[in-house]
Amino acid sequence: MTPATDNTTGANVRKGILLMSLAMLSIPLVDGLAKHLSADYSPLFISWARYVVACMIVVPIVMATRGSKIFPSKRLGAHTLRTVFLVTSMTLYFMSIAIIPLATAVSAYFVAPIIAVVLSLIFLKEKLTIRKLLSLILGFGGAMVILRPTSDIEFGILLAFGAGAFFALYMIATRQASQQSDPFKTLAFQCVMGAVLLAPQGIWTWTTPALDDLVFFLGLGAFSTISHLLSIKAFGYADASTLAPLVYLELVATAAIGYVFFTEVPELATIIGASFIVIGGLVLIKR
Numbered sequence: 001m002t003p004a005t006d007n008t009t010g011a012n013v014r015k016g017i018l019l020m021s022l023a024m025l026s027i028p029l030v031d032g033l034a035k036h037l038s039a040d041y042s043p044l045f046i047s048w049a050r051y052v053v054a055c056m057i058v059v060p061i062v063m064a065t066r067g068s069k070i071f072p073s074k075r076l077g078a079h080t081l082r083t084v085f086l087v088t089s090m091t092l093y094f095m096s097i098a099i100i101p102l103a104t105a106v107s108a109y110f111v112a113p114i115i116a117v118v119l120s121l122i123f124l125k126e127k128l129t130i131r132k133l134l135s136l137i138l139g140f141g142g143a144m145v146i147l148r149p150t151s152d153i154e155f156g157i158l159l160a161f162g163a164g165a166f167f168a169l170y171m172i173a174t175r176q177a178s179q180q181s182d183p184f185k186t187l188a189f190q191c192v193m194g195a196v197l198l199a200p201q202g203i204w205t206w207t208t209p210a211l212d213d214l215v216f217f218l219g220l221g222a223f224s225t226i227s228h229l230l231s232i233k234a235f236g237y238a239d240a241s242t243l244a245p246l247v248y249l250e251l252v253a254t255a256a257i258g259y260v261f262f263t264e265v266p267e268l269a270t271i272i273g274a275s276f277i278v279i280g281g282l283v284l285i286k287r
Helices: 003-037 043-066 076-097 102-109 112-123 130-147 155-176 183-204 211-235 240-262 268-283
Strands: none
Touching: 003 043, 003 076, 003 102, 003 211, 003 240, 043 076, 043 183, 043 211, 076 102, 076 155, 076 183, 102 130, 102 155, 102 240, 102 268, 112 130, 112 155, 112 268, 130 155, 130 268, 183 211, 211 240, 240 268
């Protein structure tokens, strides 16, 4: 391999890391906007509005780049199941951040990779390795620290854990679905199907947005779309094992947004529990 090729490869990895970092730093902006809007609107309405706005952005982009066929042509049933898990996860998460601090919610939510390990053992018949067992112990310990079962368990924390559980189901469904689908078409399908699936709860909790709030709803869908597109591009430059640890930037950025905009200071139990969960997630990464 020539030095020029090495430089090109190194440059691509750096691009991937930069894009993934930007993606993970943009997701907490969605959380912050959702929490801000939850003061005046139902989280059920906000989650539906997010998908509607995302559709308005994603569909034209995919049509311009992929033509009129904007959805995957195969395994639509699997893609639908994945979307059901994803929108359920997001709705539960938005409900949780409406009543508990952002840092607490995202810390509980990050049990998703740990739960995915358990599900993979059950449904995908994967082997239980020492690495996976250690990850499970750390993740479970972190969850117990955050939950503090000896005290009154906050409903918002349970919602956040539920969001993580459904995201774990989404991860497993993604493994079982075809991995050869165009990621942009998959994104378009998830946006449109998500808007359709959440329409009943959006109509049921309908509140006409105030003019001053329209920019926040627009930002909700825009930053969500941007984070997805950035992560898709990032995986085109670097492999998953390189980019996977960067997902924990989301936890740090979310805690920062909670502190700056909502004066939320993470409790010691949240910090300790989140640390165990992060370490448990990192253990799963094979370098």
